[in-house]
Amino acid sequence: xxxxxxxxxxxxxxxxxxxxxxxxxxxxxxxxxxxxxxxxxxxxxxxxxxxxxxxxxxxxxxxxxxxxxxxxxxxxxxxxxxxxxxxxxxxxxxxxxxxxxxxxxxx
Numbered sequence: 001x002x003x004x005x006x007x008x009x010x011x012x013x014x015x016x017x018x019x020x021x022x023x024x025x026x027x028x029x030x031x032x033x034x035x036x037x038x039x040x041x042x043x044x045x046x047x048x049x050x051x052x053x054x055x056x057x058x059x060x061x062x063x064x065x066x067x068x069x070x071x072x073x074x075x076x077x078x079x080x081x082x083x084x085x086x087x088x089x090x091x092x093x094x095x096x097x098x099x100x101x102x103x104x105x106x107x
Contacts, residue, residue: 031039044050 027039027043030036031043041050045052
């Protein structure tokens with residue numbers, strides 16, 4: 001499911017990238033009109049002629065018992081996802097060591 005989701009997201013991104021030049025051209029064309037105020041503002045922010053708004057920040061402050069010990073995160077609490085798709089960083093390190101050895105060996 002995750003692979004399919006990633007594939008669909010990549011397809012969508014490729015579609016958007018392909019259409020982006022024509023969308024920008026249409027925005028520029030409309031920005032030249034008297035009603036194109038929002039398009040002009042958007043284009044100026046995109047090329048940083050105008051500063052972009054920071055947006056809102058949300059701080060979460062949950063009351064609770066700070067004396068309470070944290071839960072044990074032993075191997076029994078590992079999500080099923082990581083059992084199905086284990087972290088390959090250690091394997092990558094092993095592969096890198098093997099590649100380095102192969103490159104160092106005389107031919």
